[in-house]
Amino acid sequence: MARALRIWLLLALLAAAALALALSLGSQAIATPDLLRALLHRDDGVDAQIVHELRLPRALAAFGTGGLLALAGALMQVLLRNPLADPYVMGASGGAAVGALTAMLCGLGAAFTQGAAFGGALASTALVFALARREFAGAALADPGLGAPRLLLAGVMLAALWTALVTLLLTLSPEARIRGMLFWLAGDLSAGSGGAAALAVLALLVVAVWPLGRSLNVMLRGPVMALSLGVHVVALRRVLFVLASLATAVAMTSSGAVGFVGLVVPHALRLAIGNDQRVLLPACALAGGSLLLLADTAARTAMAPQQLPVGLVTALLGVPTFLALLLGRAR
Amino acid sequence: MTATTPLLDASDLTLRAGTRELVRGLSLRVHSGELWCVLGPNGSGKTTLLHTLAAVRAPSSGRVVLMGCDVAHTPPEQLARRRGLLTQTVHDSFAASALEVVLLGRHPHHDRWSFDDDEDRRVAHDALAAVDAATLAARDVTTLSGGERQRVAIAALLAQCVPLMLLDEPTAHLDLKHQIGMLEHLRGLVRSGEHAAVIALHDLNLAARFASHALVLGAGSAVGGRTDEVMTESTLSAAFEYPLRRVRVGERWLYVVE
Numbered sequence: 001m002a003r004a005l006r007i008w009l010l011l012a013l014l015a016a017a018a019l020a021l022a023l024s025l026g027s028q029a030i031a032t033p034d035l036l037r038a039l040l041h042r043d044d045g046v047d048a049q050i051v052h053e054l055r056l057p058r059a060l061a062a063f064g065t066g067g068l069l070a071l072a073g074a075l076m077q078v079l080l081r082n083p084l085a086d087p088y089v090m091g092a093s094g095g096a097a098v099g100a101l102t103a104m105l106c107g108l109g110a111a112f113t114q115g116a117a118f119g120g121a122l123a124s125t126a127l128v129f130a131l132a133r134r135e136f137a138g139a140a141l142a143d144p145g146l147g148a149p150r151l152l153l154a155g156v157m158l159a160a161l162w163t164a165l166v167t168l169l170l171t172l173s174p175e176a177r178i179r180g181m182l183f184w185l186a187g188d189l190s191a192g193s194g195g196a197a198a199l200a201v202l203a204l205l206v207v208a209v210w211p212l213g214r215s216l217n218v219m220l221r222g223p224v225m226a227l228s229l230g231v232h233v234v235a236l237r238r239v240l241f242v243l244a245s246l247a248t249a250v251a252m253t254s255s256g257a258v259g260f261v262g263l264v265v266p267h268a269l270r271l272a273i274g275n276d277q278r279v280l281l282p283a284c285a286l287a288g289g290s291l292l293l294l295a296d297t298a299a300r301t302a303m304a305p306q307q308l309p310v311g312l313v314t315a316l317l318g319v320p321t322f323l324a325l326l327l328g329r330a331r
Numbered sequence: 332m333t334a335t336t337p338l339l340d341a342s343d344l345t346l347r348a349g350t351r352e353l354v355r356g357l358s359l360r361v362h363s364g365e366l367w368c369v370l371g372p373n374g375s376g377k378t379t380l381l382h383t384l385a386a387v388r389a390p391s392s393g394r395v396v397l398m399g400c401d402v403a404h405t406p407p408e409q410l411a412r413r414r415g416l417l418t419q420t421v422h423d424s425f426a427a428s429a430l431e432v433v434l435l436g437r438h439p440h441h442d443r444w445s446f447d448d449d450e451d452r453r454v455a456h457d458a459l460a461a462v463d464a465a466t467l468a469a470r471d472v473t474t475l476s477g478g479e480r481q482r483v484a485i486a487a488l489l490a491q492c493v494p495l496m497l498l499d500e501p502t503a504h505l506d507l508k509h510q511i512g513m514l515e516h517l518r519g520l521v522r523s524g525e526h527a528a529v530i531a532l533h534d535l536n537l538a539a540r541f542a543s544h545a546l547v548l549g550a551g552s553a554v555g556g557r558t559d560e561v562m563t564e565s566t567l568s569a570a571f572e573y574p575l576r577r578v579r580v581g582e583r584w585l586y587v588v589e
Contacts, residue, residue, distance in 0.1 A: 001446055081424050081425075082424060083424055083425060211443045211444070212443070213443075214438065214441065214443050215438075215443070217435065217438075218435050218438050220424070220425050220427075221421070221423070221432065221435060222418075222421065222422065224382070224387050224416070224418050225416075225418060225421070225435075227387045227407060228385055228387055228410075228411065228414075228415060228416040228418075229411050229415075229435065229436070229438045229439055229491070230406075230407045230408035230409075230410060230411025230412070230438065230439045231407065231438075232407055233407075270425070270426075274431075275425055275426065275427055275431075276431075278446075
């Protein structure tokens with residue numbers, strides 16, 4: 001427990017540093033002493049206005065989204081017992097994309113786009129649940145080794161369907177709207193909204209999953225082993241599915257389909273601090289949030305005034321980091 | 332619990348796999364101090380029976396009573412303190428040290444808030460030592476050989492500290508020395524009077540040497556009882572559909588394929 005607290009504290013400090021960096025960097029750089037004053041005094045000049053109206057909302061949205069994606073990824077990996085699972089493996093990103101792009105095609109505003117993304121993600125998730133409902137019933141356990149592969153395949157097939165629909169929507173769209181759509185698909189935080197909701201859901205989910213940690217550790221060794229060790233496997237799988245789907249849907253509402261955070265963060269943390277879910281899950285929330293916050297800061301400053309989609313940066317940062325961790329360990 | 336109350340009382344079990352009926356009307360009583368081996372050809376229902384006795388799957392009909400409670404109406408966390416199951420295959424997708432895997436066996440003895448304590452670690456190290464795997468404690472299970480992984484899985488079952496141990500082919504992948512060592516340890520535990528074990532085995536000679544009781548499955552029938560009464564030439568030959576001879580060597584019976 002003391003070790004867990006040390007790890008969380010370290011990651012919380014990292015998060016604070018990432019936040020300070022995100023708030024000070026930009027077209028108008030703000031030095032640290034000025035930053036503190038600007039944070040505390042809302043009406044204290046241009047710096048305060050930039051911090052409160054532009055950078056802080058966007059930073060909170062980035063942190064909340066990143067934390068949710070990393071948490072959802074870690075939960076999906078336990079649910080499917082597959083280290084390659086990510087938050088989008090069940091087709092949630094495709095469903096959200098179809099919703100968001102349809103709203104954009106119809107020329108609806110940002111709020112409608114976000115609502116449609118959230119609805120699309122949840123609808124897609126509900127569809128997977130309905131298609132694979134037998135995998136969430138007790139009978140699936142009688143057949144050890146079943147369950148997860150069929151659930152995974154149902155999600156993958158649905159994702160393929162959504163990809164086809166997204167292509168159709170892009171084909172139908174007028175040129176002027178395509179750019180916004182591509183940014184959404186790559187993952188983009190320039191709207192800078194939904195941060196408070198994402199953070200609140202993130203906090204609630206961490207508190208909700210922490211007591212399940214012990215059982216999740218057992219679940220990683222397979223459903224029959226978990227059942228024989230007294231875990232309510234059927235109920236726990238349902239809970240995991242619902243919580244991970246909710247986290248993914250909320251995350252996609254503020255940022256679109258940001259990739260790699262949900263895959264890379266849980267993995268990197270597992271290699272660094274081990275696979276005890278009670279330590280790992282809160283750590284994922286902190287590290288995922290920090291990573292996306294740093295990535296978004298890079299996305300809006302690296303080629304300023306040109307803004308990049310944050311999903312591009314997470315891919316460019318995430319892939320080499322992950323490969324280095326993976327290959328370094330194999331040595 | 333008196334000596335006459337069975338630890339496990341299965342009555343009138345019918346087991347199916349898909350549409351195929353494996354066993355009909357099987358009744359089995361296991362008392363503390365008994366070591367049962369389950370014998371039978373491939374597909375005769377050994378694994379299905381063990382999973383049913385462990386209550387990780389339900390029988391098509393019949394009921395299983397464990398220490399006086401019908402398993403169908405007992406919550407999993409209570410079952411987990413009364414019986415443990417060693418499954419035939421373990422597939423590790425995620426890295427973990429052998430000690431961590433064995434510590435999972437302590438899960439039923441904790442509530443959701445507690446972390447493993449020194450007592451858990453002592454039990455886990457003892458369990459690893461019992462299967463000659465003390466030196467594997469820090470190793471990553473995904474890097475272990477099949478036999479080493481099997482010993483770690485058996486250690487996890489031992490660390491669970493349950494009265495009834497159900498083991499599905501525990502000798503699989505083990506070399507000769509570790510097969511004997513593991514079965515001697517189980518027999519020692521069972522003879523101490525607190526435990527019973529039901530073990531699916533393929534090796535008739537190991538079964539005859541270590542088991543007090545045997546259950547022979549084959550061709551839809553099941554014959555159970557004391558090892559020397561059940562493991563006869565005629566019963567085994569009929570179950571395995573292959574002629575077998577039983578010969579006396581010193582104090583022991585040996586089984587020879589014709």
